[in-house]
Amino acid sequence: MQNKNAGDYLEAIGRILTEKTEYDFTVEENEYGADLVSELPSPFSEEGRSGCAIQLKRINDDFFLFALRITLLSGLPEELYDDITAVSEMINDHIAAGTFKLERESGVLYFSHGIIIDSAAQKSEAALNIFTALSVMAATAENTAELYSELISGEKSAEAIIGEICET
Amino acid sequence: MKQKDIDLLAAIGERLSESGIAARPAEIDGIIVLELEGRAESEDKEFDCTVTICHPSEDTTAVQLLVSLFYQLDEEKAKAAASLLPEMNSFLEIGSFGCLVEGGYLYFSHSFFTDGLSEDSVLRCFAAYLEAVTLTALKGKKLLMPVIKGDITPEEADKDELRIVQF
Numbered sequence: 354m355q356n357k358n359a360g361d362y363l364e365a366i367g368r369i370l371t372e373k374t375e376y377d378f379t380v381e382e383n384e385y386g387a388d389l390v391s392e393l394p395s396p397f398s399e400e401g402r403s404g405c406a407i408q409l410k411r412i413n414d415d416f417f418l419f420a421l422r423i424t425l426l427s428g429l430p431e432e433l434y435d436d437i438t439a440v441s442e443m444i445n446d447h448i449a450a451g452t453f454k455l456e457r458e459s460g461v462l463y464f465s466h467g468i469i470i471d472s473a474a475q476k477s478e479a480a481l482n483i484f485t486a487l488s489v490m491a492a493t494a495e496n497t498a499e500l501y502s503e504l505i506s507g508e509k510s511a512e513a514i515i516g517e518i519c520e521t
Numbered sequence: 522m523k524q525k526d527i528d529l530l531a532a533i534g535e536r537l538s539e540s541g542i543a544a545r546p547a548e549i550d551g552i553i554v555l556e557l558e559g560r561a562e563s564e565d566k567e568f569d570c571t572v573t574i575c576h577p578s579e580d581t582t583a584v585q586l587l588v589s590l591f592y593q594l595d596e597e598k599a600k601a602a603a604s605l606l607p608e609m610n611s612f613l614e615i616g617s618f619g620c621l622v623e624g625g626y627l628y629f630s631h632s633f634f635t636d637g638l639s640e641d642s643v644l645r646c647f648a649a650y651l652e653a654v655t656l657t658a659l660k661g662k663k664l665l666m667p668v669i670k671g672d673i674t675p676e677e678a679d680k681d682e683l684r685i686v687q688f
Contacts, residue, residue: 410614416649420614438607442619454610454617461676467614468633469649470643481637489577489634 369480436511526574596627603680629658
């Protein structure tokens with residue numbers, strides 16, 4: 354999709370999302386095209402905000418692909434990478450199997466999820482579908498935040514956390 | 522299971538049958554699922570996929586597609602394959618690979634929300650998701666095969682070649 358079209362489409366989706374939530378969704382152009390970005394409440398602190406980005410990619414004439422990302426944590430200590438990956442893989446297997454992906458990139462941990470939307474669908478349909486995914490992603494982030502806090506603070510080991518996830 | 526979930530699975534099954542993919546309803550652990558068998562034309566490989574409806578939260582509905590790659594691998598092979606999955610998952614837009622080492626089960630799955638979409642949109646999107654999911658699963662299976670067969674160790678695998686471009 355050409356940048357301008359993608360930007361216009363995202364802007365329309367952003368207006369609907371802004372109306373539905375109390376957060377601003379704005380279009381941000383970058384080297385890859387355009388992203389719809391917002392700052393949602395962080396599950397890690399009441400005052401904090403975590404980034405949310407929605408990227409629109411066109412698959413073909415019939416379908417759009419939206420790539421959703423919610424940042425959970427940034428500035429991860431490098432020495433905990435392996436433990437965090439192990440816990441993330443276990444969480445991936447347990448959170449609504451296959452719904453979201455927990456990923457780590459350059460010290461940032463985030464949830465990602467891809468959505469395919471029929472290009473003939475109304476923008477309001479696409480926005481509601483994206484809103485649902487973001488809501489569930491945010492709720493899941495809240496549920497997993499505690500696990501990472503325990504790991505990063507050293508309160509619990511990766512093995513102990515994985516054991517607890519398996520028991521539930 | 523809610524009647525509307527059963528109806529949605531039936532509508533998906535009906536639409537798939539029209540496009541030549543065999544879809545059989547079955548019951549697994551009290552849950553009604555749709556078992557699909559078909560051929561991914563661009564790979565010329567057969568796949569089997571299970572479709573279920575789940576509710577990640579009280580008022581949301583998701584359709585889950587799950588393709589089985591390998592069953593009953595011994596623990597050593599399952600662990601070797603599992604160690605490559607983070608790399609394989611890192612560039613995917615749709616779905617992710619997972620592994621249950623106990624039981625030696627490797628799979629690829631993706632769920633999509635139906636909320637907000639008309640039934641026709643859901644059915645059209647389902648076809649697009651199914652294509653992406655089955656092709657990715659088949660590519661993943663091919664990439665993992667040398668490790669499963671013991672031809673190479675995970676350390677010997679070329680990390681760049683483990684990345685799958687979906688679109």
